[in-house]
Structures are given as C-alpha cells and as structure tokens.
Amino acid sequence: MVALTWGMLLIAIGVVIAISLLVLGGVVGRGRHVDIASVPVERGGNGLRWIWIGVGVSSIPLVVALVWTVSVLAAVSAPTGKPAVVIEVTGAQWWWKARYMDRDPARIFTTANEIHIPTGEPVQIRLTSADVIHSFWVPALGGKTDTIPGQTNVTWLQADMAGTYRGQCTEFCGWQHAHMGFLVLAQPPAQFRLWEDAQIKPARPPTSPQEAAGKAAFEFHCGACHTVRGSKAGGSVAPDLTHIESRTTLAAVTLPHMVGTLSGWIADPQAIKPGVHMPVMDISGPELERIRSYLQTLE
Numbered sequence: 001m002v003a004l005t006w007g008m009l010l011i012a013i014g015v016v017i018a019i020s021l022l023v024l025g026g027v028v029g030r031g032r033h034v035d036i037a038s039v040p041v042e043r044g045g046n047g048l049r050w051i052w053i054g055v056g057v058s059s060i061p062l063v064v065a066l067v068w069t070v071s072v073l074a075a076v077s078a079p080t081g082k083p084a085v086v087i088e089v090t091g092a093q094w095w096w097k098a099r100y101m102d103r104d105p106a107r108i109f110t111t112a113n114e115i116h117i118p119t120g121e122p123v124q125i126r127l128t129s130a131d132v133i134h135s136f137w138v139p140a141l142g143g144k145t146d147t148i149p150g151q152t153n154v155t156w157l158q159a160d161m162a163g164t165y166r167g168q169c170t171e172f173c174g175w176q177h178a179h180m181g182f183l184v185l186a187q188p189p190a191q192f193r194l195w196e197d198a199q200i201k202p203a204r205p206p207t208s209p210q211e212a213a214g215k216a217a218f219e220f221h222c223g224a225c226h227t228v229r230g231s232k233a234g235g236s237v238a239p240d241l242t243h244i245e246s247r248t249t250l251a252a253v254t255l256p257h258m259v260g261t262l263s264g265w266i267a268d269p270q271a272i273k274p275g276v277h278m279p280v281m282d283i284s285g286p287e288l289e290r291i292r293s294y295l296q297t298l299e
Contacts, residue, residue, distance in 0.1 A: 214294025
C-alpha cells in the first residue's frame with residue numbers, strides 16, 4: 001500500500017511536469033504575437049497527430065495505475081492465511097443465524113446474533129439470506145457485504161485485539177431493520193476453543209420437577225419455532241436457544257440479557273419490536289415463570 005501511494009504520487013508529478021513543459025514549449029515556440037482573429041480555421045498538418053500522441057502517452061500511466069491499484073486492493077482484502085473458522089451466517093427478518101462449520105459433523109453447531117471468533121486468525125464468513133436482501137457490516141473489522149436469497153457471498157473477519165465489536169444490517173429490510181444488530185466477540189484462541197466446546201454440547205437435562213415442567217412448557221409453546229438441542233424443540237425459523245444464557249443480549253442486540261428483559265420479551269415481543277415474527281402467545285403467569293426459569297438453565 002505504501003509503494004502504491006508513492007508510485008501514484010510520482011506518476012502524478014510526472015504528468016504535471018510533462019504538461020507544464022508542453023505548455024511552456026508552446027508559448028516559447030510561438031515566438032511572435034499572432035492576432036487570433038486573423039488566423040483562418042483549417043485542419044493543421046500535425047495537430048491531429050499530436051492529439052493521438054497525447055492520448056497514447058496518457059493512457060500508459062493510467063493503465064499501469066489501474067492494474068497496480070486493483071492488484072494491491074486484492075492483496076489487502078484477502079485473508080492473511082487459511083481460515084481458522086468458517087461460519088455460515090444467514091440474515092433473516094430481523095436476526096442473524098450463525099452456523100459454525102467443521103469437518104467433523106459432530107462439531108457443527110448453530111447460535112444466533114452473537115458471533116464468537118478467535119483473535120489474530122482469519123475467519124471466513126459465508127453469507128446468505130432467508131427472506132430479503134440484508135447487509136452484513138462490522139465497521140471496526142471490515143466492509144459491507146450483502147446477504148442475498150439463493151446466493152452465497154463470502155467475506156472474512158480478523159480481529160487482532162480481544163473485545164466486543166458491534167455489527168449491523170445496513171440494507172433496509174423492513175419494519176425492524178434498525179433493530180437487526182449483532183455482536184462479534186473476539187477472544188484469545190484458547191478461550192474461543194473453550195466456548196466452542198461448550199456450544200457443541202446439547203442442553204443439560206432438567207434436574208428438578210420445576211425444570212422439567214419448564215422444559216415441557218417451552219416445548220409446547222415455543223418448540224415449533226425455536227431449537228434447544230437435547231429437547232423436543234426443533235424449530236428452525238427462530239434463533240437456536242440451546243445456550244441462550246451464554247449470550248449477553250436478546251432480540252438481535254435490542255435488549256440486554258437480564259431476568260426482566262427475558263420475561264418481557266417472552267410475554268410481549270410485539271411491544272418491544274413491533275412487526276417481529278415472534279407472536280404474542282397466550283401464556284399464563286405461572287407458565288411464563290416456568291419457561292423463563294428453564295431458559296435460565298441453558299448455559
């Protein structure tokens with residue numbers, strides 16, 4: 001990139017010097033005052049030839065600059081090495097599904113809205129959409145890439161410092177477009193592997209009658225849309241909640257993950273994100289308490 005900057009500067013200086021010399025030569029070579037009004041309009045003997053020479057000479061540095069710039073941008077935008085992690089990210093109204101791929105099918109798992117990556121290593125992101133066009137953007141880590149139904153676009157992320165990076169859909173996609181955020185949590189590789197190993201595991205089974213009742217209520221009311229691995233809940237149109245307690249936010253980074261916000265989201269999601277596809281269900285107070293208590297065991 002530094003070489004390209006200096007190269008473009010030298011080309012620009014060369015062009016300015018060449019033009020200045022040609023103008024100076026024309027002025028000095030004129031040698032005498034000429035009344036422009038007295039000069040007849042006619043095709044000169046060398047005028048057209050000089051135009052073609054000028055166009056040809058100008059085209060050479062422009063083509064060199066174009067090829068050089070494209071090659072440098074391609075090198076800068078390419079990952080620094082083989083991807084350490086491959087994640088299939090699907091945009092949906094209005095949340096993000098993240099499926100962590102692996103050669104071993106037993107190590108493939110799905111999460112939502114909070115994407116963990118190891119620091120210092122390139123991560124390949126394969127993007128698609130479940131409904132309309134969305135756009136995946138983490139301003140601190142890379143540029144925007146559209147998610148398009150029926151098409152897979154590939155981009156990559158690399159965070160050299162541990163931390164939490166905010167991402168956002170940047171293609172208007174409907175009513176709750178502004179509340180279609182996500183987080184990228186960059187962790188040291190050892191911590192990332194621990195998180196990954198925990199996510200692969202199914203949800204732990206209930207350890208008390210109260211937890212068993214909460215699991216049954218969740219499966220009945222929520223299992224058609226949500227998945228909790230290790231239970232009868234196997235829906236695919238809403239976020240996988242197998243390890244929801246490991247997440248710091250709810251509803252695609254709309255709410256902080258706390259007891260009160262979890263209860264409010266279950267009881268009336270339309271009051272928080274009007275138009276969201278999660279319906280308001282007819283759940284009694286005791287059932288809401290059982291479902292929330294069960295979800296709090298899914299660490």
